[in-house]
Amino acid sequence: MSTATTPAAEHDAPSETSAPLPQSRRLATEIPGPRAQELQERQRAVVPAGVSSIMPTYAVRAEGGIVEDVDGNRLIDFGSGIAVTSVGASAERVVSGVQRQVEQFTHTCFMVTPYEGYLQVAEKLAELSPVPGETRTALFNSGAEAVENAVKVARAHTGKQAVAAFDHAYHGRTTLTMALTAKNRPYKHSFGPFAPEVYRVSGSYPLHDQLDGAAAAARAIDQLQTQVGAENLAAVIMEPIQGEGGFIEPAPGFLPAIVDWCRQNGVLFIADEIQTGFARTGQWFASEHEGIQPDLITTAKGIAGGLPLSAVTGRAEVMDSAHAGGLGGTYGGNPVACAAAVGAIETIEREGLLHRAQEIEERAVAHLRAAAQHDARIAEVRGRGAMLAVELVDPATGAPDAALTSRAAAAARAAGVITLTCGTHGNVIRLLPPLSIGDELLDEGLQIITDALAAA
Structure with missing residues (x-):
C-alpha cells in the first residue's frame, strides 16, 4: 500500500488559506x-458520546477531492460529508454567492419578510425535478425535516394517515423518520416509542432476494394491500437507491410497478432523493434512471454545497393541500443557504458534473470489479454515478462480514482516505467522492481501498 508520507522533522502546518489546496x-x-x-480530548469534555466521528481528525480546509486536517495531513475525500459537497467543499460559485448574500443580510425569515433567493431555488427545482406537471416547493433545513413535511402534505392531501416504507430504508433521526428508518443501531435503539401509523414492507435487494423487479414489486404490493390497505394509505416513501441500507439498487421494473400501483389506488409516492439527488448518480435525480415520476420528492445534502437546506417539491395540487401557515419554520430556506444552492446548481450545470459522475462510475466500477475477480469476499460492486458500494461477505457462508468491512475501512482511513461504511448489517464500503475529484486522486483512493481490503 502506498503511503506518501513526510518525515517527522518536516511536518508542516496546514496550507495557507489564500493558496489553492x-x-x-x-x-x-x-x-x-x-x-x-488534543482536540479529541476537548471534544470528550464538551460533546456527548452519542455524537461520534468516523475520521479521528479535524478538518481545516477542503477543496476538490482533498480535505486537509489540523496536523497538515491531506486526505482523499471519498465521503463528501455524506454526499453533501458533491460540487466540492469550497466551490467558487457557492462561496461567492454566500459571500454576497452575507453582506446583504443573513436572515429575515421567509414567513415574515420573503426574499428572491427562495424563489430562485423553487424555480430551479420546478425545472429540474421529475415531478410531473406544475409544481410547488417548500424549503426546510434538513433531510429529516423534508421527509416529515412530505408526510404532512401527503396526509393533508389524501385525508389518510398510514405511511409505508421499505426494508433497509433510512429517512432520518427524528421521531417520525426513525419510525420510517429500518435499522435499529445506531439510529433507533433506546429512542422509542416512535410515531404511529408507519408500516414496513419488503423492497428489492437483488443480491439477496434473487427476485426480478416484477416479482419483488408483486410481493411488496401484496403486503401493502393486506397489511395496510390502500384505503388507509396516504403515501409510500422510498429512496430510489437505498443509502444507509447499503446503496441498494432495486431490480429494474420494481420502482415503476410500485408507482403505478400507487397511482391506481389513490396513494402518493414520495421519492426520498436526499442522498441520491443533484447529480450524485449521474442524473439530476435517481428517479430518472427508471423514468418514474414521484408525486413528492424530498431533497437535501447536495442541494447547497454544504449549507443546511432541504426541500419538498410536489405536484401543485398536492402541495397546495396544506393550509396557510401549515408549512414553514424559522430558518427554512435561509437566504444564505439559498444563495449556496443557486451556486451549487449552477456549478453542476456549467461544469458538466452529470457527465463527470458517469465518468467516475465507469472508472471506479472497472477498478472494483477487477478486484472482485480475485477476491471472493466481494459479493457485489454496485451503484450509479459517484454513489458506489462494495458489499463484503464470508465467502464460505455468504454471511455479511461487518468485521472485515470495519478493518478494511479503518486501514484505508489510516492511509489517508476518508472511507465510509453502510448497510443494514454493516458490511458495505460506500464511495461518495465529490464530483470535482480528479482522476489521479480517484484512482489512488480506489487502489488504497482495495489494498486495504486485500490486507485485512
Whole structure:
C-alpha cells in the first residue's frame, strides 16, 4: 500500500488559506496527529458520546477531492460529508454567492419578510425535478425535516394517515423518520416509542432476494394491500437507491410497478432523493434512471454545497393541500443557504458534473470489479454515478462480514482516505467522492481501498 508520507522533522502546518489546496494525498503525521489528539480530548469534555466521528481528525480546509486536517495531513475525500459537497467543499460559485448574500443580510425569515433567493431555488427545482406537471416547493433545513413535511402534505392531501416504507430504508433521526428508518443501531435503539401509523414492507435487494423487479414489486404490493390497505394509505416513501441500507439498487421494473400501483389506488409516492439527488448518480435525480415520476420528492445534502437546506417539491395540487401557515419554520430556506444552492446548481450545470459522475462510475466500477475477480469476499460492486458500494461477505457462508468491512475501512482511513461504511448489517464500503475529484486522486483512493481490503 502506498503511503506518501513526510518525515517527522518536516511536518508542516496546514496550507495557507489564500493558496489553492494541493490536490495530492499527504501524510505528515499518523492519523490522528498530535493536534487532532488534543482536540479529541476537548471534544470528550464538551460533546456527548452519542455524537461520534468516523475520521479521528479535524478538518481545516477542503477543496476538490482533498480535505486537509489540523496536523497538515491531506486526505482523499471519498465521503463528501455524506454526499453533501458533491460540487466540492469550497466551490467558487457557492462561496461567492454566500459571500454576497452575507453582506446583504443573513436572515429575515421567509414567513415574515420573503426574499428572491427562495424563489430562485423553487424555480430551479420546478425545472429540474421529475415531478410531473406544475409544481410547488417548500424549503426546510434538513433531510429529516423534508421527509416529515412530505408526510404532512401527503396526509393533508389524501385525508389518510398510514405511511409505508421499505426494508433497509433510512429517512432520518427524528421521531417520525426513525419510525420510517429500518435499522435499529445506531439510529433507533433506546429512542422509542416512535410515531404511529408507519408500516414496513419488503423492497428489492437483488443480491439477496434473487427476485426480478416484477416479482419483488408483486410481493411488496401484496403486503401493502393486506397489511395496510390502500384505503388507509396516504403515501409510500422510498429512496430510489437505498443509502444507509447499503446503496441498494432495486431490480429494474420494481420502482415503476410500485408507482403505478400507487397511482391506481389513490396513494402518493414520495421519492426520498436526499442522498441520491443533484447529480450524485449521474442524473439530476435517481428517479430518472427508471423514468418514474414521484408525486413528492424530498431533497437535501447536495442541494447547497454544504449549507443546511432541504426541500419538498410536489405536484401543485398536492402541495397546495396544506393550509396557510401549515408549512414553514424559522430558518427554512435561509437566504444564505439559498444563495449556496443557486451556486451549487449552477456549478453542476456549467461544469458538466452529470457527465463527470458517469465518468467516475465507469472508472471506479472497472477498478472494483477487477478486484472482485480475485477476491471472493466481494459479493457485489454496485451503484450509479459517484454513489458506489462494495458489499463484503464470508465467502464460505455468504454471511455479511461487518468485521472485515470495519478493518478494511479503518486501514484505508489510516492511509489517508476518508472511507465510509453502510448497510443494514454493516458490511458495505460506500464511495461518495465529490464530483470535482480528479482522476489521479480517484484512482489512488480506489487502489488504497482495495489494498486495504486485500490486507485485512
